[in-house]
Each structure stands twice: as structure tokens, then as C-alpha cells.
Amino acid sequence: MTNPTLARLTPEVSVDEAVDVIMRDGGVIIEGLFDSTTIEGLQKDLGPWLDEVDAGYDEVFAGNRTKRLGGLFAKSEHMVTVAMSPLYRGIADQILNKPIDVFFGEQAVPNPAGKHIGATMAIKIGPGQGAQPLHRDDGVWLWRHPGYGREARVQIMVAVSDFTAENGGTLVIPGSHLWDDHRAPRREEAIPTEMKAGSALIWIGSTYHGGGENTTTDSYRFGLSMGYDLAFLRTEENxxxxxxxxxxxxxxxxxxxxxxxxxxxxxxxxxxxxxxxxxxxxxxxxxxxxxxxxxxxxx
Structure with a gap:
């Protein structure tokens, strides 16, 4: 049995079409979403910071051969370009910002949920790093599946370097956003995200995913991630x-x-x-x- 794949779309795709694919599969790859100026700027700005950062503190989740860096809006002006991407913002707005009617006195008033930035992180997965355990990002809020009728997060992973199956391209289980909370993810169900620098993976908080295994001897996988979350949820990054x-x-x-x-x-x-x-x-x-x-x- 062949595992399902992630659809690949171009930056010219409509927000509606991209959302349809994400809600069907749990995620999508947008090829060439960011230009070379943005990617080269991110490499130049964030590379020296990551060079000074120690690798992670555990073998299980943070990774002992993986470097991570937060607070990216203070470290690169190109972070604004990522956050302000019309396609990414449009997708996040459509998925997250669903209004709920609440009563003020006897009048029902629609209140939009709103979105905010939950966390930013630059990640370099080094040679020899094992795969991260597959997980759902909305687990930080003890989100249940199904039950709430809405998603908590829309996340992006920008390829600052090429992502391959060998260097730790993000593992994703397409369709896993439709599972309940009694089904555990299995490594053999996950597929690696393979994409060129400048492309991006966009997925939702209920989709199982994780950093891939880097089986190379000399290649770092450099990615930049941020999440738009429901505005009434506490942010991961303070x-x-x-x-x-x-x-x-x-x-x-x-x-x-x-x-x-x-x-x-x-x-x-x-x-x-x-x-x-x-x-x-x-x-x-x-x-x-x-x-x-x-x-x-x-x-």
C-alpha cells in the first residue's frame, strides 16, 4: 500500500483552493512561495545566530543534533515577509477566524475568533539527528479530535535550504487531521517533505508531523517555522x-x-x-x- 502524498500548488493558487486541499489532506506544499532575496536574507541574518547556538538538550523531542532559534522578528527583517505572505495569511484567516454568535443582552452578535502569532523558530537539523516523534502541535492546549469544530493553528515551514528525505525533511501523515485521539501515529505512515529552498509546507495543528531523520554526513536542513493560532489561546513563545x-x-x-x-x-x-x-x-x-x-x- 502506497502512502498518500502532499499536494503541490503554486503561489498563484487561490486561498479557497489552498484551504480546500489543506482541509482534505492536512497540509500542502506551496512551491516557490518566497523569492531568492528573502531566502538569501534569512540565511544571512539567521545563519550566524544559529552558528552560536548549542544543539538541543534531549534525544527525544528537541534533538541533540538540532539547533533552534526563536524571537525571529528581532533577528531578521525578512521574518515580516514570511508573516505577511498574502497566501499564508489568507489561509490562516479563513481556517481560524470563524465567528461565533454570542449574546449581548437579547441580541446575538457575531464575534470573530481572530488570530495571533504563536511562535517563531529557525531550525537546523544536523547530520546524524534521529527523527522527531510524530505529534500534533495543538496538543499544547490539550485540543481534542474531533469535538471543537475548528482548528487551533495554521503553521508554515519555510525551506531556507532544500528539504530532502535524507537531510530531515519534515515528516507528515496526510489525512491524520481526521483521526480521533485514540489512534497513534506510526512512522511508516509518514512521508518526508521534499521541497526546494523558497518553498513552504503549510499545515494545521491537528496533523501529525515531526522533524525528519538526517542520514547525511555533512548536510544541515535549514527551515523556518511560525504558527498563526486562535487569538484566545496562550502563545507558546512569550x-x-x-x-x-x-x-x-x-x-x-x-x-x-x-x-x-x-x-x-x-x-x-x-x-x-x-x-x-x-x-x-x-x-x-x-x-x-x-x-x-x-x-x-x-x-
């Missing part, structure tokens, strides 16, 4: 401790909001002079330079 205010202020407003410097639907407000203030307004103030007792006294 953005408030990862970035300084100066770094946040340099980012586009869309990214500032998605790094949780916003307070939509009453989530994330901060008290200023007795009012529930939007953190985004604080970023625009010259007299706001810290948190807590450094808050301005008037709006």
Missing part, C-alpha cells in the same frame, strides 16, 4: 519577554497586533487611569517606555 518595546515599535501594525500588542474582544487590555486601554495605543506614546508602574497616568 513575546512580551522576547522583544523590547523598540523592536516592537519597528514592526508593521499588523504584526504588532499579532504579537498581542492589542486588545480585541476584551482580551489583552491594560488599565490606564481607570480605563481599559489598548496596548497598541501605548506603543504610540513617547512617554511609554516600560510596563507596570511605568504606565502613563492619562490616556
Amino acid at each position: 513575546h512580551f519577554l522576547t522583544y523590547t518595546l523598540d523592536q516592537i515599535r519597528k514592526l508593521p501594525e499588523e504584526i504588532q497586533r499579532e504579537l498581542d500588542w492589542s486588545s480585541e474582544h476584551y482580551l489583552g487590555w491594560v488599565e490606564v487611569a481607570g480605563q481599559m486601554a489598548d496596548p497598541l495605543d501605548l506603543l504610540k506614546r513617547d512617554d511609554y517606555a516600560t510596563t507596570g508602574d511605568g504606565l502613563p497616568t492619562t490616556l
Whole structure:
């Protein structure tokens, strides 16, 4: 029996068509999603940081021959290009941002779920690294399958170097997003993601996947991952401790909001002079330079 494969689409595909494929298969490869300028910039910006990072601390999940790096918006301007990809953002919006009617008094009002950036990570899988255990990323929230009628995450893995079956291309089990929580993933069901630098794998939080085994003797597999998550779920990466205010202020407003410097639907407000203030307004103030007792006294 042949394992199913991941569909391959071009960047010109419509959001609707890409979403249809992802919800059918659990993921999709978009070939050539990012140009050479972006990929070369990511290599130049993130490579030196990763060179200074120690390999992981365990053999099971982090990998003892794998290097990881977070806080990418502070380390490369090209991270904004990844996060602002119209196709990726459109896919994430359509899958995640499904409104739910809630009552305010006797009137039912549709509230969109919203999305935010859950984590960013650059990953270099080194020679001799074993395969990562297959897992679902939405497990961090104890997500159940089925049961909620919605996805928690839409994730992207950008190939900064070529991904092959030999150098640790991300393992994916197509169709596993449809499984319940009683079926364990098996390694023989997974297929390696093979794609050229600049291409990207986009998948959802309920799909079983994991870093592949690097059986080469001298080749690192360099990938960049980030996830758009439902806005009401806690982020994996703590953005408030990862970035300084100066770094946040340099980012586009869309990214500032998605790094949780916003307070939509009453989530994330901060008290200023007795009012529930939007953190985004604080970023625009010259007299706001810290948190807590450094808050301005008037709006």
C-alpha cells in the first residue's frame, strides 16, 4: 500500500483552493512561495545566530543534533515577509477566524475568533539527528479530535535550504487531521517533505508531523517555522519577554497586533487611569517606555 502524498500548488493558487486541499489532506506544499532575496536574507541574518547556538538538550523531542532559534522578528527583517505572505495569511484567516454568535443582552452578535502569532523558530537539523516523534502541535492546549469544530493553528515551514528525505525533511501523515485521539501515529505512515529552498509546507495543528531523520554526513536542513493560532489561546513563545518595546515599535501594525500588542474582544487590555486601554495605543506614546508602574497616568 502506497502512502498518500502532499499536494503541490503554486503561489498563484487561490486561498479557497489552498484551504480546500489543506482541509482534505492536512497540509500542502506551496512551491516557490518566497523569492531568492528573502531566502538569501534569512540565511544571512539567521545563519550566524544559529552558528552560536548549542544543539538541543534531549534525544527525544528537541534533538541533540538540532539547533533552534526563536524571537525571529528581532533577528531578521525578512521574518515580516514570511508573516505577511498574502497566501499564508489568507489561509490562516479563513481556517481560524470563524465567528461565533454570542449574546449581548437579547441580541446575538457575531464575534470573530481572530488570530495571533504563536511562535517563531529557525531550525537546523544536523547530520546524524534521529527523527522527531510524530505529534500534533495543538496538543499544547490539550485540543481534542474531533469535538471543537475548528482548528487551533495554521503553521508554515519555510525551506531556507532544500528539504530532502535524507537531510530531515519534515515528516507528515496526510489525512491524520481526521483521526480521533485514540489512534497513534506510526512512522511508516509518514512521508518526508521534499521541497526546494523558497518553498513552504503549510499545515494545521491537528496533523501529525515531526522533524525528519538526517542520514547525511555533512548536510544541515535549514527551515523556518511560525504558527498563526486562535487569538484566545496562550502563545507558546512569550513575546512580551522576547522583544523590547523598540523592536516592537519597528514592526508593521499588523504584526504588532499579532504579537498581542492589542486588545480585541476584551482580551489583552491594560488599565490606564481607570480605563481599559489598548496596548497598541501605548506603543504610540513617547512617554511609554516600560510596563507596570511605568504606565502613563492619562490616556
